[in-house]
Amino acid sequence: MPSASERLLTPTRAAGGVALLAFAAVALAYPSIAPNPYLLSVGIVVLNYAVLSTSWNFVGGFTGYISLGHGALAGLGAYGTGLLVTKAGLPSFVALAAAAVMVAVLAVPLGYAALRVRGASFVIVSIALVLVTLLVFQSWASFTGGSRGLNVPRPFPGLLRPEHHRVFFYLFLALLAVALLVWWLIDRSRFGLGLKAIREDEDKAEALGTPTFAYKLVVFVVSAFFTGLAGGLYALWFGDLDPIFQFSILTGSYMVLMALLGGVRNLFGPLVGALLVGSALEYFKVEFGNTPLHLVATGVLLALVVLFMPDGVLPALGALFRRFSPTTDSSIREVTAAELAAQRTGGDLHAQSRNG
Amino acid sequence: MPSGALLFQSVILGLLLGGLYALLAAGLTLYFGIMRVVMIAHSAFLILAAYLAWWSHTELGIDPLLSMVVTVPLFFGCGVLLQRLLLARLRAVTLTMMSVLLTFAIAVVIEGLLGYVFSGTQRRIQLGYGAASLELLGARIAVVKLIAFGLAGVALASLYLVMKKTTFGWALRATIQHRDAAKLVGIDTDRVAGYGFGLGLATAAVGGTALSLDTTIYPSLHWHWIGPLMAIIVVGGLGSVPGAAAAAMVLGLAQSLLQIELGTTWAQTVFYIALFLTLAVRPQGFFGGRLAQRF
Numbered sequence: 001m002p003s004a005s006e007r008l009l010t011p012t013r014a015a016g017g018v019a020l021l022a023f024a025a026v027a028l029a030y031p032s033i034a035p036n037p038y039l040l041s042v043g044i045v046v047l048n049y050a051v052l053s054t055s056w057n058f059v060g061g062f063t064g065y066i067s068l069g070h071g072a073l074a075g076l077g078a079y080g081t082g083l084l085v086t087k088a089g090l091p092s093f094v095a096l097a098a099a100a101v102m103v104a105v106l107a108v109p110l111g112y113a114a115l116r117v118r119g120a121s122f123v124i125v126s127i128a129l130v131l132v133t134l135l136v137f138q139s140w141a142s143f144t145g146g147s148r149g150l151n152v153p154r155p156f157p158g159l160l161r162p163e164h165h166r167v168f169f170y171l172f173l174a175l176l177a178v179a180l181l182v183w184w185l186i187d188r189s190r191f192g193l194g195l196k197a198i199r200e201d202e203d204k205a206e207a208l209g210t211p212t213f214a215y216k217l218v219v220f221v222v223s224a225f226f227t228g229l230a231g232g233l234y235a236l237w238f239g240d241l242d243p244i245f246q247f248s249i250l251t252g253s254y255m256v257l258m259a260l261l262g263g264v265r266n267l268f269g270p271l272v273g274a275l276l277v278g279s280a281l282e283y284f285k286v287e288f289g290n291t292p293l294h295l296v297a298t299g300v301l302l303a304l305v306v307l308f309m310p311d312g313v314l315p316a317l318g319a320l321f322r323r324f325s326p327t328t329d330s331s332i333r334e335v336t337a338a339e340l341a342a343q344r345t346g347g348d349l350h351a352q353s354r355n356g
Numbered sequence: 357m358p359s360g361a362l363l364f365q366s367v368i369l370g371l372l373l374g375g376l377y378a379l380l381a382a383g384l385t386l387y388f389g390i391m392r393v394v395m396i397a398h399s400a401f402l403i404l405a406a407y408l409a410w411w412s413h414t415e416l417g418i419d420p421l422l423s424m425v426v427t428v429p430l431f432f433g434c435g436v437l438l439q440r441l442l443l444a445r446l447r448a449v450t451l452t453m454m455s456v457l458l459t460f461a462i463a464v465v466i467e468g469l470l471g472y473v474f475s476g477t478q479r480r481i482q483l484g485y486g487a488a489s490l491e492l493l494g495a496r497i498a499v500v501k502l503i504a505f506g507l508a509g510v511a512l513a514s515l516y517l518v519m520k521k522t523t524f525g526w527a528l529r530a531t532i533q534h535r536d537a538a539k540l541v542g543i544d545t546d547r548v549a550g551y552g553f554g555l556g557l558a559t560a561a562v563g564g565t566a567l568s569l570d571t572t573i574y575p576s577l578h579w580h581w582i583g584p585l586m587a588i589i590v591v592g593g594l595g596s597v598p599g600a601a602a603a604a605m606v607l608g609l610a611q612s613l614l615q616i617e618l619g620t621t622w623a624q625t626v627f628y629i630a631l632f633l634t635l636a637v638r639p640q641g642f643f644g645g646r647l648a649q650r651f
Contacts, residue, residue, distance in 0.1 A: 066453040068460065113635040119452045120394050120594060121635055124586045127396070131583040132628040139621045249579065253460060260457075292476070292575065295468030303461035306454050307445060 012321050020268070027173055031166045040165045046278035047172040048234050052251075053258040053270035054179045055226035058219050060256065061183075061264035062192060064199035065119060065216065069126030071251030072133045073224050077103050077231030078246050079137060079144060082152040092155035096232040103228030104221050111220040115213060118202065127249065134247035150241040168237040175233060176271070179226050184267055186219070195219055250298070254281070257302050263312025272314060277301075365495035366612045372497075372505040374608025376566055379508040380581070381588045381600035382515060383559035389532040389595045390552045393443060393455040398560055399581035400463035401431060405564025406573045407470055410479050420481055420568050421503075427561040435557030436550040438462075443553075444546065463578060470575040480572045504566035511562040512601070515555070519597075528552050532595075580624075584611075587627035591634045592643050599643025 027047075034040040056070045080099030084090045090098065114125035137144045144150060156164060186192040194215050197205035206212045235241055245251075254277065255270075262273030284294055309316060380402065387395040405427050409420035442462075446454045488499040519525040530538040531545045531552070539545050567573070588607055592599030607627055614623040634641060 064450065064453065066456060068456070109632075109636070113632050113639075116635065117639040120388070120392065120456075121590060121639065123394055123453070123456045124590055125631065125635065128583055128587065128628050128631055131579060132625060135621060135624060250464075253464070256457065292468040292471030295464050295471065297468075299461040299463075299465035299468060302464070303442075303458055306457045306461065307442065310447070310450070310454060 012318055015321065016268075023271075031169050037162045037165055040162065040169060042279075042282045044165060044169050044172055044237060045282060046274060047169065047176060048230060049254065049258060049278040050271045050274035051172060051176045051179055051230040051233075052227060053255045053262075053274045054176065054183060055223050055230060056255040057259045057264055057270045058183060058186070058223035058226065059216075060259055061269070062186065062195035062199060062219055063216055065115070065122050066256060067126040068123060068249065068252045068256060069129040070223070070227050070255050071249060071253075072130040072247050073103055073107070073227040074231030074234070074251060075133060075137070075243075075246035076106065077228030078235035078241055079150065080228070081232035081235045082150045082241050083144070085152055086150070092153075092236055096229065096236060099232045100225050100228035103231075104225035107221045107224035108217070110224075111217045115216045115220065126252070130247055130249050130252060134243055137243040137247060144243070145241075147243065149243075152235050152239050152241065154239055155236050164237075168233070171233060172230075172237075175226075175229060180267060180271070182222070182226075186222075187267065191215065191218075250295075253298065253302065257298065257305065259312075260302075260305050260310065261312055263314035266312065266314045269312050269314050273312070276313075361495060362616065363613075365497070366616055367609065368495050368497055369501065370609035370612025371605065372501045373612060374605035375505040375508040375512075376563060377584065377588055377604035377608050378601040379512050379559055379566075380563045380585055381592070381604050382512060382597050383556040383563075384585055384589050385592075385595060385597050385600045386552055386556040386559075388589065390528075390549050391439070391443060391455070392452050393459070394452070394586070395459050395556070396456060396582060397459040397462040397466065398556070399578040399585060400466040401434070401557055401560040402564040402567065402581060403573060403575070403578045404466055404470065405431065405561045406568035406571070407474060407479070407564075409565045409568040410481050410573060411474075413481050413483075420483070420565055421507075424561060424565050427565065428558050431557040431561040432554035435554035438557070439550045439553035440546070444549075463582075467575045467578065474575070476575060478572045478574045481568055483569065498570060500569040504569055507562055507566040511559055515559065518555070524548070524551065528555075584624070584627040587631035590641055591630050593641025596641070596643045599641060602643065603641075 030043055031040055034043060052070065052074055056067065059065050059067055077099050080102050081092075081095045084095035084098055085092055088095070110125065110129065114122045138147055140146070141148070154164065156167065159167065186195070194205065194210040194212075197208070197210055198212050198216065202212055231246075258273030258277045259270040260273070261276060262269030262271065264270075266272075281294070284297065288294070305312075380398065384395055384398050387393045387398070405423075408427050409423040412418050412423040412426075413420045442458060443451075443455055446458065483500065490497050490499065490502070517525075519529060527538070527543045527548045528551070530541070530543055531548045535545050538548075571577075584607070588603045589600050591607065592601070592603035607630060610626050610630075611623050614626055
């Protein structure tokens, strides 16, 4: 359904396009211009956050269901990959794919339990998931290595450390691109429209015939798959897993914070949030070490975002931009009345062809 | 097969633990009833109260139970302010989700501040009567556990009386049942909701003091409490106080009995298994009414 706005080159769109191209160029060149391997590894950590937060945004952004437990899904992807490599002897990237599929399969019963009722139970299940996986992976030491951790052999044993970082930087970048592409595709589809209807008013969406439970479950599984992939890729890169860090409630809350800060309704919102929060986190780690104060900083930042900027910085910037540009749309809708009319005739044709 | 005395002791300990769970779950249920808020920070306030009790005992030399004279009113005030200044500001449409994030942020801030002020070292109150115990039909019950249960029982009973017998309790229950209707008959629902939150947080002060008597505390301990508590309110049916109390007793008992065979760590999983099974089989919980079906 091509709408008129796609052919219009508004200043906001142009600015967005330029920003995207600039980001892509900088990201592609970053391994060459990063002055030392440490900064390159920081780049990988930030990219990992960006993938995780974009994966989280499949559920959080489309349906409005907030999960604090995606950290556990990433941890399961990481441990799944690590255990498949060490215990089953699979090649690294086969293990990665298998682990991500396993996380997605596990997400089916989880989502079944968590998504049948509305929000509150979903949040409770998501937190419980982190707590129970931490419990299991710490206690089941004979299988998971327990608190001693798990060593994952490197996929490219011949590479030196800087080269290793460089390869994984591009791998994470590719994964980010795929995740963003899938989000964009869902955003434009009927499926995405149904999900967004759930976000706006689940009762009305259901009354209009949207299969809300099935939609929520499918998008939760997609989200879990990408989260598992990101976790597994992290395991292959970092090579050392510890249950305390893998199944930390903080990982999940970072994903939420990044996505919210950037703006959950925007394709690039989580990416922007990850760039801001991820760099800040690494900076704080260098400057202040691991003090309990980083918990305080995270909490205060999250509270401020929730209270004063629940839509994120990207929409705020966009609003600022539109204020200075000669505007034609006075409606608060995302589409103008003319676009709506064009869509309606197009939509009717679609409906007829489907019914016929 | 464990001996009869051991089994009996586990049953007693399970019931005593269940009493504390019931008190704390009652607070969580109250918040949910008033505002549809899942209050993640409840157990963080619990640990905060335990730290305050520990601090007043080691630094000021007074009995930890006396710290409640300060903590209960203090927490009541915190609860009122929390509701009026922070939660009431959130948009009504996304209240359930955003309030989770906000209270989560508060929990993380409390954990970080506790770690900063008192360090991450594990703390424990050394009491004169800490080692004393009663012998009952071959079961050995620590006196401090009985005191903790007594505290929880008294607090629950007073909560019940406040809710059922006072005008404020009427207004609070009316606000929970139907906010708009309550407003129509002249109840200042905003103020009542604030006081209701204060009441809920006051239960955390009592629970924290009871907890400090016989538990080693550390800043991140609250995560070990919020999981079981949330499982309890879901199994009981969100918003139902008797349901939460019954679920607390049953799950506390189950945890205590499973500890004999599985050890403390694995016994904790009973809460999460109960949570998943409840949501899969009977998502509205076992005592929940109309309210629970929609959340």
